[in-house]
Amino acid sequence: MKGFDMEKIIDLRSDTVTKPSPKMREVISKAQVGDDVYEEDPTVNRLEKFIVEIVRMESSLFLPTATQSNLVAIISHCERGEEYITGNEAHNYKFEGGGASVLGGVQAQPIPMEIDGTLNLEKVVKNIKLDDIHFVKTKLLSLENTFAGKVLSLEYQKQAWTLCKERNLLMHLDGARVFNAAVSLRVDVKDITQYYDSVTLCMSKGLGAPAGALLCGSSAFIKKARRWRKVVGGGMRQVGILASACQLALEENISRLKEDHENAALLAKGFREIKSDDFIVEAQHTNMVFVKVNIDMALKLRDFLKKQGIIILVGLPNLEKIRFVTHLDINKQDIEKVVDCVRAFYK
Ligand SMILES: *Cc1c(COP(=O)(O)O)cnc(C)c1O
Secondary structure, eight states, rough: TTSSOOSOOOOOOOOGGOOOOOOHHHHTOOOOOOOOTTTHHHHHHHHHHHHHHHHTEEEEEOOOOOOOHHHHHHHHOOOOTTTHHHHHTOHHHHHHTTTTHHOOOEEEEOOOOOOOOOOHHHHHHSSSSSTTTTTTEEEEEEEEBTTBOOOHHHHHHHHHHHHHHHTEEEEEEEEEEEHHHHHHHTSSSHHTTOOOOEEEESSSTTTOOSEEEEEEEOOHHHHHHHHHHHHOOOOOOOOOHHHHHHHHHHHHHTTTTTHHHHHHHHHHHHHHOOBBBEEEEEEEEEEEEEEEEEEHHHHHHHHHHTTTTEEEBBBOOOOTEEEOOOOTEEEEHHHHHHHHHHHHHHH
């Protein structure tokens, strides 16, 4: 392991673990602030204007988390007794505590997800309820892009959009990592967001802000969402402190997501050279590498790597797989070290 920085902790659990850079801390320290519940925080107002240009939608709202953004989106689109169609592995079905049903009286209709992160549109159609007193009203389709690092094609999203317009459904994108999708497809993010009525964007994943999310949509929708954000406790005050970090993240950290994708590809390539039945590299997409493992070996690998200053998550998203995530605090040399260490373990 000679030549590696043994002091540095290499944390591959998620792209949420990034720490604000010195420049980001500097920007935060100088942020102008006001009371955002009164819509008087100039830095939040600037950020909300800035993002609508990027996604080309009418209006936007700053929220503390993407979880709250999805919740507020769903309960703004759907009334009590209505439902949203989503994937059975989607974040807003599986990883958000059932918020829309718990807090909004909105039912989720999950559809088994295809391997590429899409929902089969024929299955979607079959799950749209007839207008009948027995049924909830189907109001919304929610897609996720990227899903498990996988990118939805523009063509698929266009088909889904066309279906929604034909069937009078609204369409929401959980685009927590949609900039990874845009960078990977080499398209402008507008080319993706054009197909949606609302979009959630997470600032604290690969973009590297400490917290924050943006919900975008029509002015009428954002007006409703602003009310629901307050109801669920998301009305923050001098939050330009955070918005300044998000602004910097959007200005500086979108195009560099390419490096994260390259590092993930490098990691997958190095891992594929490890010949073990207990360590099988699945496809790599954007900034994630999934590896099929034997759980007992994986727990030992986790402990082994920890001693080398490398942190991985075992057991999530499921027991059979480890997810390695690259981000702005991981460089090429870190990738080499990780590959070396994992190779040493399986030797
Ligand atoms: C992380 C994530 C969220 C939630 O983001 P938080 O800001 O951590 O609440 C929602 N959707 C997807 C797809 C995510 O990856």
